[in-house]
Amino acid sequence: MHINTNDPERLTQISLTGITEESLARIHEYANILMPFSRPIVDQLYDEIYKVEHLKKIIDDNSNLERLKIRQVNYLKSIFSPNIDESYIHYRYLIGNVHSKIGLELPWFISTNRRYIQIITDHLTGLIPSDEVLPLIQAIDSLLNFDMQITADAYNQMEINKAAYPLQYEFKQLQRKSGIIDTDFEKLDSFSGLFTFHLDEIIYNYRSALMKRSQNAQLLPFVESYLAYLHNFLKQFFQNKMYRDEASFYRTIRDWTRKLIDQNISEELIISFVDTLNETTRETFFKKKENMDKSITDLLNAFERFTRFTLAILRKLLRPYYSLNVSSFLDIYSYEISMIDFGIITWMDDNTKRALEARGQTDKDMTNKRCYELFYGRVLPCNGCPARDLKREAILTSSDHEEKPTYYKTWRLPQSKLSEFTHRLLVSQNVSKETKVMFDTVESLLHLAEYRDDDTGEHVNRIGLFAGKLAEIAGCDEKFVRDIRIAAKFHDIGKVGIPDSILNKPGKLSSEEWESMKTHVNIGHKILSNLELPVIQMAAQIAKTHHERWNGCGYPNHLKGDEIPLEGRIVSIVDVFDALLSKRSYKEAFPPEKVKAIIMEDNGKHFDPKLTDLLLSVWDEFVSLYKYCIETNNIHYA
Structure with missing residues (x-):
């Protein structure tokens, strides 16, 4: 008997991997041929591995190549003379445990496992009759797959331990590296x-x-x-x-x-x-x-x-x-917050203290305050807060404490895992000047588009208003609503690249003219996409996708359904809503009842069904809002 375990889980794994008494007996039958190849096989595999720089470093940091080869030779000999009992299983479990601890992840073990089979096959081909090689290789492969199952269990347990006891896990890693x-x-x-x-x-x-x-x-x-x-x-x-x-x-x-x-x-x-x-x-x-x-x-x-x-x-x-x-010359502000009592400031640098003092804040005002309260006058954490966001992307925040709105680019400084269990280190930089330059540049282009198309000016402002309102009704978060209200205004900025003869043509466009008009989405995206400001990045997405259709028949990329970004879907419907209600050089204004019928007809074809239903549910309010904007030429108190 070569299978000597009563563990139901292991017996199931043995069955699923195709191991039988017969397959193990076949390996034993060829043991005398296989054993001498143990060292050459290990040499070939680990000489290949040692050429990979990061794997070489792991080996050198935790052992040495020769010692590792000796262990692997012993491992292969147990494969070539297999008896599956508790000690066999325990040894495989330890392999996974050790590999996980030293940073050799499961994909590494799987790839070396597969490489073993390739090398063993190469050594046996021509040495054993061809009709006997395949059954033998299949038997060895089944055994290696079983080993892989046990090792994966060990890796999974290590991951569970990391999640359940992260501090203890990191301590153990550092203790091992310190020689403890x-x-x-x-x-x-x-x-x-x-x-x-x-x-x-x-x-x-x-x-x-x-x-x-x-x-x-x-x-x-x-x-x-x-x-x-x-x-x-x-x-x-x-x-x-x-x-x-x-x-x-x-x-x-x-x-x-x-x-x-x-x-x-x-x-x-x-x-x-x-x-x-x-x-x-x-x-x-x-x-x-x-x-x-x-x-x-x-x-x-x-x-x-x-x-x-x-x-x-x-x-x-x-x-x-x-x-x-090192980066103090950049005029940045650094502070540390608690992740346990989220947002409580536990440390700040001198720059930050001086900036707060300049606002009239005292030491008492700074004590036991949360970052979003102290810096931005908020009740709740900032949306997209980099302390919470695993993406580590910077966000743009604004403060109204100064006379004019001040913009700060805030990002999370990379820290060790030990630090991140309880705290986050954040860095802010005043980018008000840079932000103003960006907005001034983009708005200059927007004004140019307005100058060339009389209908555009008030239309884009209303689109910003309607997009913000629909996003709010759709349950989008505060940052998204605030950003789309600004970003939506730039949806047609690419029209600065369209000839006046096409842009202001009173009649229907020819097919060639229509193809030229459609290029405004890519022009707009190209203008905006190189600016890193998050709100302008949203504007770039809107510029490119607001003419896509829910059913995939839009342009420029024939996106459909949820492939279209939410901001693009929102602007798509409010753009049509406003355009149909408005008088243009090529058409009269449509009455609200006709506009409603058109939008209902395009529900699920042109427009996102959920957004369409939401707009229809507040139809009268949106029409009243449109009329208010037209009559007062004012969107700010709408």
């Missing part, structure tokens, strides 16, 4: 009493070493306060065994980061502090001859590995803040 092993915690436990007993002496020696090394007199006050804090911290750290409580340890280090940032302590100085602490601790213990034995050396090594681990966390947390110093 499980027995180190036991050594720290046994070391704790001895360490606290000698703590006063360690701190005294540490202070002397720091004073000798420090050439900056301005640092001395910080060093003195740092030493007092360090004494209390180390005492509680060992007595309360904080190193076994990831959450408490993480919170403490998070608190350190703010102190270090505010004091402008460099990364180099932090590394020096840690190295000096390790040296001083070792020297303090080795002054006493009775301590010069292997157990004390092991304890000190464990302590040093843990300080390196602590340093690794600090550097991960601090690095984004250090990068802000």
Whole structure:
């Protein structure tokens, strides 16, 4: 018997992958032929893998090529002489566990698995009769597929653990990279009493070493306060065994980061502090001859590995803040917010403090405030907030605290996963001047279009109004409604590229003229799409898609249904609504009843059925709004 497991899940996997006693017996039959090829097969595969730079780095960081090859040879030998029992299954599970931990994802394992089959087939072809090769390869392939199922289970469990215990998972990753092993915690436990007993002496020696090394007199006050804090911290750290409580340890280090940032302590100085602490601790213990034995050396090594681990966390947390110093000339404003109590500001740079003080904000006003309250006077978070959005895209926000609306481009600074569990670091830049230039440029083109087509001016303003109203009725969020009200005005900006003879022709256009007229959508998109402002990007989409039709018979790309962006679908229907109600050079204004009938007729053909139903449900209100705009020449209080 080669199948020796009673686990129902594994037996199901064995059955589904096509493994039988007969297929395993076939592999055993050829074991003597297969075994000698184990090393050549592994050499070929892993020499290929080692040429891939990022895979080479993973191998070098976690093992070495020869050691990995030896393990893989043993793995292949178990494939070539298979007995599926609990130890076989457990070993495969461990493979998935280890690969996932070191960053070799499941697709990597699957691809190497498939490559094994190709190489094995190449070695066996011509060596074994052709009518026997295929059944043997199928048997080996079934076994490798079973291995893949077990390994996938291990990967899935690791992903579950990452999601359920993300802080613990990240800590384990950093501990492994810092060289910490499980027995180190036991050594720290046994070391704790001895360490606290000698703590006063360690701190005294540490202070002397720091004073000798420090050439900056301005640092001395910080060093003195740092030493007092360090004494209390180390005492509680060992007595309360904080190193076994990831959450408490993480919170403490998070608190350190703010102190270090505010004091402008460099990364180099932090590394020096840690190295000096390790040296001083070792020297303090080795002054006493009775301590010069292997157990004390092991304890000190464990302590040093843990300080390196602590340093690794600090550097991960601090690095984004250090990068802000490099870009300070850009006149940016940086602040950190809590993700647990969302929006509460936990840190801000001096630029941000000065900007708030210039508005008349006091320290009291800034305490325990949420970013959207303090900066933008909002009750709710900003729509598209980069702290919440996984896309990491910048958003444009405006503040009405100043005399004129001020625009800020706000984005999320990349941080380590450790940081992002609890906080987000945001950066804002005042782009009011750049924004004004963009709007002035685009609006100049819009005015040019108005000048060339008398009907365009008031029409585009009404389209902005109607599009915003319909988006609001459709339940779109605040940012979308605000943006489409502006963006919709530019829907026909591409008409600046259409000849006057076509644009203002009183009669029906010829087929050639109509083809020329249709190019205005691509012209408009080309004008707008190179401007990065989000509202202008929406305008570019509208310019290109507002003549698409729900049934796919529109232009320029014959999009249909939900392929057409929502903003394009909204402008499509309100554009027709306004155009039919209005007098044009080529037609008289239609009465509202006729316009309604036309729109009902095109429901589900030209227009999005849901948007059509919404417009029809408020038809009288939209007609009244249109009449108000015509009579008063005013859209601002409509």
